[in-house]
Amino acid sequence: MKPILPQALLCLLPALALAGPVRDHHVVAELVPVVDSIVPGESFTVCLNIKHDPKWHTYWKNPGLAGVPTKLDWDLPEGFEAGPIQWARPQRVKMAIYNTFGYEDEVTLLIDVQTPATLEIGTQVELKTKTTWMMCAETCHPSSAKLSLTMPVASSSKPDMRGSQLAAKTRETMPVENDRWDATATLGEESATLTLKRKPDSDVPAPEEELYFFSDDGLIDSHPEQTVTREAPGEYKLVLPRAEFGPKNPKALTGVLLSKFGEESIAYFIRAEFTTAAK
Numbered sequence: 001m002k003p004i005l006p007q008a009l010l011c012l013l014p015a016l017a018l019a020g021p022v023r024d025h026h027v028v029a030e031l032v033p034v035v036d037s038i039v040p041g042e043s044f045t046v047c048l049n050i051k052h053d054p055k056w057h058t059y060w061k062n063p064g065l066a067g068v069p070t071k072l073d074w075d076l077p078e079g080f081e082a083g084p085i086q087w088a089r090p091q092r093v094k095m096a097i098y099n100t101f102g103y104e105d106e107v108t109l110l111i112d113v114q115t116p117a118t119l120e121i122g123t124q125v126e127l128k129t130k131t132t133w134m135m136c137a138e139t140c141h142p143s144s145a146k147l148s149l150t151m152p153v154a155s156s157s158k159p160d161m162r163g164s165q166l167a168a169k170t171r172e173t174m175p176v177e178n179d180r181w182d183a184t185a186t187l188g189e190e191s192a193t194l195t196l197k198r199k200p201d202s203d204v205p206a207p208e209e210e211l212y213f214f215s216d217d218g219l220i221d222s223h224p225e226q227t228v229t230r231e232a233p234g235e236y237k238l239v240l241p242r243a244e245f246g247p248k249n250p251k252a253l254t255g256v257l258l259s260k261f262g263e264e265s266i267a268y269f270i271r272a273e274f275t276t277a278a279k
Contacts, residue, residue: 022145026053027135031127031147034163037154038125041117044157046149047166048072048085048109048131058133059102060090062215062255064222065243066098068134068142072111075128079116082129086110089173089267090214090256092222095136099223101214102136108166119153126150175256175267185253185272191241192220192253194272198234210260213238213270217254219246250274 021030027050034045050058050070059067074082088109093102113127132144182197194213211228213220220240227239240253253272258265 022147024143024145025135025141026056026137027051027058027133027143029131029133029145029147031129031149032163032166033149033151033160034167035157036151036160037157038115038119038151039155039157040115040119040121040153042157043112043114045163045167046082046111046113046127047163047170048111048147049106049166050103050109050133051106052104052135055104055137056135057091057093057095057100057102057104057137058107058135059100060214061085061087062101062218063134064098064100064215064218066095066100067102067136067140068132070109070131070133073130073132075130076113077125077127079118080125080127081114083112083114086112086170086174088170089175089258092212093136095140096138100136101222108170110167110170121153121155123153124150125153173265173267175269178257178268178270180259180266180268181257181270183253183257183270183272185274187250187253187274189242191239192274194238194240194253194257194270195231196236196238196257210258211236211238212258213240214256214258215240215243215246215254216256217247217250218243219250219253220255221246 021028030049032047032049059069061069063069088107090101091103093100093104126148128148130144131147135141135143180199182199184195186193221243224241229237231237252274255270257268257270
């Protein structure tokens with residue numbers, strides 16, 4: 001099945017031109033800095049905070065079968081450079097009857113901004129971005145808003161209370177490098193198989209109550225259920241249905257593995273090179 005709601009739809013809407021929090025239908029978006037001032041030549045983090053009305057969501061970098069990921073198109077002063085979005089841990093969300101990858105309730109995405117060393121102390125700088133997102137529940141609505149943030153330039157900075165709290169909350173649950181699993185993968189015509197073996201020095205309790213894999217390149221279909229089998233203590237096999245319009249000749253299985261045990265959970269970045277075809 002072809003992914004629903006192509007990104008081109010977002011370009012058809014005029015952007016709302018408002019500073020501060022912007023509400024468009026079922027979503028409120030806002031830029032919040034992690035520090036109170038810009039220090040010349042130093043980088044700092046900006047939060048894109050998104051609040052969703054109940055039952056509504058926006059999307060992760062790979063939305064899955066339906067949707068479009070949130071995007072920032074920056075308009076920055078000369079010498080400034082914004083890094084890529086640092087995505088929060090994805091969630092499984094419903095677009096009508098379809099399982100997709102995104103965020104409900106409230107989510108904060110992080111962006112690092114590098115500043116030029118030539119900034120003049122005592123001046124102010126305005127950071128602007130055209131932010132686009134797709135909000136969905138039973139139906140979907142593409143949206144766009146021009147968000148802005150004005151900050152003073154100073155010789156030193158202090159944490160902004162709200163921004164630093166938002167960033168800390170996101171970082172607590174963001175995916176981490178995989179230091180727990182030896183991961184291998186095979187690829188078949190209709191599915192990929194991910195085999196996980198716990199590293200001998202792993203100190204995370206077992207067994208997991210739930211494992212789920214979020215494909216980050218569209219190779220794995222977000223809608224069908226994934227089959228998880230416990231092969232032996234500390235060893236699991238996940239059979240992951242391939243998406244009809246995913247990459248045709250992928251070299252590796254890449255994405256985020258969510259591992260839940262009891263009331264705790266950890267998300268790991270996974271990259272497993274494909275070996276032979278899955279049987």
